[in-house]
Amino acid sequence: MEPNGWHRSTVGELCELINGNGFKPADWAEEGLPIIRIQNLNGSADFNYFAGIPNPRWVVMPGDILFAWAGTKGISFGAKLWLGPKGVLNQHIFRVVAKTVVDTGWLYEALRTVTERVENQAHGFKATLLHVQKVDITEQLLLVPTLSEQKRIASILSIWDQAISVAGKLLANSLQHKKILEAGLLSGRKTILGFGPWTKKRIGDFIEESRLAGSTGDIAKKLTVRLYGQGVIAKSEKRQGSESTKYYKRLAGQFIYSKLDFLNGAFGIVPCSLDGYESTLDLPAFNFKKNVDAQWFLKFVSRESFYNSQLGLANGGRKARRVNPKDLLDVKVDAPSYEEQQEISRILVAADREVEILRRQLDFLKQEKKALMQQLLTGKRCVKFHEPEVA
Structure with a gap:
């Protein structure tokens, strides 16, 4: 039974999925609109460009929701919030356009749950490489709350995303620091005071x-x-x-x-x-x-x-x-000497421990957010909303 004010809808009833264009090497240029490919959804800033007049349906703006229907499970497949520059969409990626008034943040989170569902149901020709049809996505059912509830859900989940982003940056910095330490201490390029030559x-x-x-x-x-x-x-x-x-x-x-x-x-x-x-x-x-x-x-x-x-x-x-x-x-x-080996080991083990702690914190935040999403997006947990007091 749906929570009060909520209703069921398929992705296809809620959104239009617009496929990208199959840009060929002959279409590439040195400048123009960047062509958004699967690798760009993974964070790559290496673009090909299109200098022609694009079909408006291919055009992607910052903040648009994309859905890669061919890609690697858990990495490039599924819903992505495009935060890059204005561009044109390559094939194997849908641009998601809502057919009704919905909160973009809520819709993105809802489509992330759809991503996981489709990943679990799909059978790729490789263990992790998926390639699905549009109907595999559009027939997925969603519970749709009221617009005000959508906004509150999106606001809460965005706070978790911010925490996850900060934790991810801390982990990346720690990994880079560890890499620099290992490169220096294990090669002898970085010396420790008080020890003799190697x-x-x-x-x-x-x-x-x-x-x-x-x-x-x-x-x-x-x-x-x-x-x-x-x-x-x-x-x-x-x-x-x-x-x-x-x-x-x-x-x-x-x-x-x-x-x-x-x-x-x-x-x-x-x-x-x-x-x-x-x-x-x-x-x-x-x-x-x-x-x-x-x-x-x-x-x-x-x-x-x-x-x-x-x-x-x-x-x-x-x-x-x-x-x-x-x-x-x-x-x-x-x-190095045995004594310096011990000191190098102590420093690098401490760096390993820091990385492991930060990785566990990041994993914890992701799991907690996932559990919260399951509660909020199904209506099992309602968002409490307090009206401001009037003086």
Whole structure:
């Protein structure tokens, strides 16, 4: 049952969805109106331009609502509020024009719920790439409140959007600060007062390979490594190997990498929860030697500039072949003292912690707003409105 004063309406009854134009390279110019494409909905300011006389139906103004009917789930697909310059609309994007008097802010939020609904119902030709028909959008039902209620709902949700925007900017700044710190401290370009110069060492001065015999044949506790230094994970399903397949136990705290994905940055440290899990020698494991800070070492080798510089370790190039432990251990690097490793690790771990806190805060705000939207846009929670007191 609808709340008092509300009514049900399909998107098609409420809005007209006007498709963009299929601009071809021959239509592009050096100046004119920017052509708004999917990539521009993702934040790109790289435009092609149209210098001709546009059909008024293609023209997009700042503040217009757009709906990308082909795009990546959770990124470019669905409702977008265009805040960029006046432009002309490319194909695969609808311009949303209300057929009746509605609050733009409310309509945008309502279409965001439609976006999620369509994403859940659609089946793209790739897992996250969606391509829907207009009817998949226009037949979606909406609960439409009174205009005054729409305005109040939009006002409340805009406050949450502002908070989310601030949290997003804080996270972006923290990520940039962390990136600058890592680039300086892990390369030696940024020095810490009180420590001596870096010295030339072998990777083998920090770690040594471990080969603790494990199972043969079937194994139910297998390790794998996430790419780009994101850590070690486990696959606990039973895996069948031949009797000649040898597995080796991996212990908590060991450094581990993928021979095949070394040049993509596949490194990690085995966490306590995966102590005793096993892998073949495709995922070699190493014990740390004395006076080595494990977190510093992981960050040091996980830098793209480090593993990119080791292309010669893999016979056949980046995509082709393995990086063997012996070759890795012989790599020479400039490295700080143990005491400076600890200080670098402390600084970067603190930066990681700050990023994680800000990311959680942003996720929390998004989830809270989503929950509030479900309440406000369905009438389950009414907005209390107090008339101003008359003196």
